Amino acid sequence: MTPTTDSSLGNPGARSAPGTPTADAAGAEPPHPDYGHVRSYVRRRGHITPAQKTALERLMPRWAIPYRPEPLDFAATFGRPAATILEIGFGMGETTAQIATARADENFLGVEVFNAGVGALLKRIELAGITNIRIIQHDAVDVLRDMLPPDSLAGVHIYFPDPWPKVRHHKRRLIQAPLVALLASRIRPGGYLHCATDWTNYAEQMLAVLSAEPLLRNTCDGYAPRPDYRPRTKFETRGLELGHAVHDLIFMRIPAVP
Numbered sequence: 585m586t587p588t589t590d591s592s593l594g595n596p597g598a599r600s601a602p603g604t605p606t607a608d609a610a611g612a613e614p615p616h617p618d619y620g621h622v623r624s625y626v627r628r629r630g631h632i633t634p635a636q637k638t639a640l641e642r643l644m645p646r647w648a649i650p651y652r653p654e655p656l657d658f659a660a661t662f663g664r665p666a667a668t669i670l671e672i673g674f675g676m677g678e679t680t681a682q683i684a685t686a687r688a689d690e691n692f693l694g695v696e697v698f699n700a701g702v703g704a705l706l707k708r709i710e711l712a713g714i715t716n717i718r719i720i721q722h723d724a725v726d727v728l729r730d731m732l733p734p735d736s737l738a739g740v741h742i743y744f745p746d747p748w749p750k751v752r753h754h755k756r757r758l759i760q761a762p763l764v765a766l767l768a769s770r771i772r773p774g775g776y777l778h779c780a781t782d783w784t785n786y787a788e789q790m791l792a793v794l795s796a797e798p799l800l801r802n803t804c805d806g807y808a809p810r811p812d813y814r815p816r817t818k819f820e821t822r823g824l825e826l827g828h829a830v831h832d833l834i835f836m837r838i839p840a841v842p
Contacts, residue, residue, distance in 0.1 A: 631700060632699050632700040633700070633703075635703070635707060636699070636700050636703025636704055636706075636707065637699070637703060638703075639704075639706040639707045639710070640699060640702060640703045640706065643707075643709070644702075644706070644719075644721075647706060647709055647718060647719055648702070648706075648718070648719045648720065648721060649661060649718050649719070649720050650720075651720060651721075651726065651727065651730075651731070652730075652731065653726075653730040653731070654730070654731070655731065655733045656731045656733075658736070661691075661718055662691040662716065664691075666689060666690055666691045666716075667690045667691065667738035668690070668691040668692070668736070668737055668738055669683075669690055669691065669692050669693070669737065669738055669739040669741060670694075670695065670732070670739070670740045670741070671692060671693070671694045671695065671740070671741040671742070671743075672695050672724045672741070672742050672745075672758070673695070673696060673724070673742065673743075673745055673758070674696050674701065674705060674743075675696070675701050675743075676700070676701050676704040676705070677694070677696075677704050677705025678708070678817060679743060679814065679815055679817065680692060680694050680705060680708075680717065681705065681708040681709065681712060681714060681717070682815045683814070683815070684714055684716050684717050685712060685714060686813060687813065688716060690716065691716050691718070692716055692717045692718070693717075693718050693719075693720065694717060694718070694719050694720070695719075695720050695721075695722065695724045695727050697721055697723070702719055702721050705717070705719065725763065725766070728763075728766050728767065728770055729766065732770045733770070734769050734770060735769075735770070735771070735772040736770060736772060737770050737771045737772060737775055738771075738775045738776075739771070739776045739778065740767055740770075740775075740776070740777045740778065741778050742758065742759070742777075742780075743778075743779070743780045744780060744781055744782060745757070745758040745759070745779075746758070747782075747783035747785070749783065749785070754789070757786065759786075759789065759790045759793055759794070761793055761796065761797070764777075764793055764797045764800070765797060765799075768797050768799035768800050768837060769799065771799075771837040772837065773839045774836065774837065775836070775837045776803070776834055776835065776836050776837065777794070777800060777833075777835045777837070778811070778814070778834045779794070779832070779833045780810075780814065780830065780831065780832045780833070781830070781831055782820070782829070782830045784829055784831070787829075787831035787833070790831075790833050791806065791807070791833060794833060794835050797835075799837055799838060799840060800835040800836065800837060801835060801838050802834075802835055802836075803834045803835065803836050804834065807831045808832045808833060808834040809832065810830070810832050811832070811834070814832070
């Protein structure tokens with residue numbers, strides 16, 4: 585799952601999702617104090633509103649989890665035992681908040697690094713009275729590797745990550761074989777990985793990489809129809825009206841072969 589200057593259809597601002605191996609951009613904004621650091625992808629300077637800044641200062645202690653290199657206890661973190669869904673790069677949090685509200689019996693863990701996006705989701709949490717979202721403002725690869733136990737997640741959402749359209753930048757794309765293998769190891773058997781993109785070339789790469797992961801099985805023949813739980817934002821609707829294709833991919837975690 586981040587504010588950039590790129591246009592984003594399905595999840596506004598979700599273009600620089602964590603996990604892309606590049607150096608920090610010059611002049612990048614720092615993450616909120618005490619909630620981790622980011623070093624795994626290009627960070628562009630983003631605008632943050634006074635309301636988002638205030639939300640960061642007031643609400644981070646209530647809804648955010650500091651990065652620590654130790655396994656996360658989901659029941660203790662959320663105050664209840666429930667299926668937990670990870671979202672990587674939630675942008676401004678519109679989709680995250682809508683899904684968490686509709687699926688109140690599940691827990692949602694959002695990983696994002698940009699202050700504006702984190703502040704925006706914190707505002708949505710407070711305004712809507714949402715209690716089943718927690719945020720980690722840190723590099724997603726570190727979180728996956730160090731904080732999420734194997735076979736622990738009921739699902740993973742990665743919506744409209746940065747497509748890095750230039751061929752020479754494809755190596756920066758989030759959906760690469762090593763990350764997918766790590767993701768698959770953290771999803772429990774029967775859980776799912778749901779990706780969405782509005783770039784056909786990236787969708788083709790996603791399909792190839794996900795299909796090659798031995799712990800994942802496609803739930804459809806190729807691309808999946810948009811499930812009801814993923815809301816269609818105004819940005820996605822606008823893109824569809826302009827003729828842009830949006831591709832969903834939903835893969836299920838299968839048991840490891842002994």
